[in-house]
Amino acid sequence: MRIAVMKENCPGERRIPLIPATAEKLVKLGADLAVESGLGLSCRFEDADYEKAGASVSASRRELLQSADMVLRLRKPPKEEIELMRQGCIHVSYLDPFNEAGLVELLCRAGISAVSLEMIPRSTLAQKMDVLSSQANIAGYAAVLLGAEHLDKIFPMMTTPAGTIKPARVFIIGVGVAGLQAIATAKRLGAVVEAFDTRPVVEEQVKSLGAKFVKIDLGETGQTKDGYAKALTPEQLALQKEGMTKACARADVVITTAQLFGRPAPRLIDRKMLAEMRPGSVVIDMAVESGGNVEGSEVDKITEISGVRVLGFGNLPGRFAETASQMYSSNLGNFVEHFWDKQTKVFNLNRNDEIIKGALITHAGEIVSEMYKSIINK
Numbered sequence: 001m002r003i004a005v006m007k008e009n010c011p012g013e014r015r016i017p018l019i020p021a022t023a024e025k026l027v028k029l030g031a032d033l034a035v036e037s038g039l040g041l042s043c044r045f046e047d048a049d050y051e052k053a054g055a056s057v058s059a060s061r062r063e064l065l066q067s068a069d070m071v072l073r074l075r076k077p078p079k080e081e082i083e084l085m086r087q088g089c090i091h092v093s094y095l096d097p098f099n100e101a102g103l104v105e106l107l108c109r110a111g112i113s114a115v116s117l118e119m120i121p122r123s124t125l126a127q128k129m130d131v132l133s134s135q136a137n138i139a140g141y142a143a144v145l146l147g148a149e150h151l152d153k154i155f156p157m158m159t160t161p162a163g164t165i166k167p168a169r170v171f172i173i174g175v176g177v178a179g180l181q182a183i184a185t186a187k188r189l190g191a192v193v194e195a196f197d198t199r200p201v202v203e204e205q206v207k208s209l210g211a212k213f214v215k216i217d218l219g220e221t222g223q224t225k226d227g228y229a230k231a232l233t234p235e236q237l238a239l240q241k242e243g244m245t246k247a248c249a250r251a252d253v254v255i256t257t258a259q260l261f262g263r264p265a266p267r268l269i270d271r272k273m274l275a276e277m278r279p280g281s282v283v284i285d286m287a288v289e290s291g292g293n294v295e296g297s298e299v300d301k302i303t304e305i306s307g308v309r310v311l312g313f314g315n316l317p318g319r320f321a322e323t324a325s326q327m328y329s330s331n332l333g334n335f336v337e338h339f340w341d342k343q344t345k346v347f348n349l350n351r352n353d354e355i356i357k358g359a360l361i362t363h364a365g366e367i368v369s370e371m372y373k374s375i376i377n378k
């Protein structure tokens with residue numbers, strides 16, 4: 001089975017989909033692995049490193065796409081490349097399907113079996129392939145470092161002959177994978193950390209990391225069967241804002257990570273709340289690319305609002321491209337290995353498997369994901 005791995009061409013993206021160690025793993029499985037020339041350069045891997053791992057290297061994108069039984073890449077495919085792929089080709093990447101209905105339609109019409117890595121279910125078995133988690137971990141870490149860099153104060157308490165410096169206060173809103181990593185990172189840097197999430201189950205996790213959970217009574221909230229937060233009513237959102245205003249005002253750095261699966265991120269901090277914060281404070285909107293948690297935040301910009309620096313940087317995992325690529329590549333390798341038939345040396349797209357059922361969006365000219373259909377048709 002021929003697996004082609006495409007070089008990422010999105011401007012500013014330094015992450016790569018496959019590192020040589022994973023290439024070696026796929027070759028050992030018996031795959032005929034071909035990578036695009038220059039695949040690993042942004043992480044300092046040469047073509048020769050992939051050749052040493054047993055892959056072939058081609059400079060022709062067209063040839064790679066036309067000959068592949070399976071295509072692996074990082075981000076969604078460019079529309080003009082879809083018609084180059086063979087009918088029945090399995091395409092595995094981030095797909096952002098809820099915002100890319102047109103692309104999904106094209107993949108469907110071309111008869112591609114498109115796997116969206118974002119849709120892999122949150123099960124114990126699938127953890128090793130969960131790109132959302134691996135990248136969110138790095139994003140949480142990156143957000144804290146950004147906060148530390150843009151704050152004019154230091155994070156840790158210091159007792160010195162020049163006086164005692166108080167520790168910085170960090171407030172983290174949304175305690176999923178990114179939020180937990182942000183809490184751990186801010187604690188390691190010596191900050192006093194508070195956190196809030198609408199899912200009451202996270203309170204224990206927040207406490208176990210040595211942070212304080214901010215309690216706000218919103219009534220019935222809860223989570224979906226996959227562990228994602230449910231959307232709040234407008235009344236609950238208003239209550240949440242009211243409850244969080246004080247926690248924001250006493251913080252030097254606020255990091256917002258709140259997301260809703262398949263929907264725009266909830267708007268949690270408005271200009272009035274920013275005006276209550278001390279000038280010089282820093283807010284990092286980690287949801288800026290999916291609609292934004294903070295009023296006035298802009299993608300890849302620092303916006304100053306009432307003296308507060310609002311940072312809206314996208315692609316936070318890409319700031320630590322080497323580690324992020326290592327983790328993405330490992331997730332991808334685990335996905336392929338999990339469904340690899342060792343006798344026939346072929347990827348078995350088992351339509352009865354829960355992971356494939358969750359992540360496969362299009363197949364044989366049809367949209368097959370029930371979750372995608374239910375959200376897109378709402």
Ligand code: NAD
Binds near residue numbers: 174179259260266
């Ligand atoms: P996410 O990226 O969808 O959202 C980030 C956080 O924002 C979540 O904790 C969510 O509850 C929170 N949020 C949403 N609306 C909010 C609001 N109005 N105010 C405050 N917070 C709000 O979440 P995620 O990081 O993908 O994690 C979702 C859940 O899945 C977590 O419980 C996580 O531990 C779990 N998970 C399980 C597995 C697994 O079992 N394999 C893997 C990864 C994550």
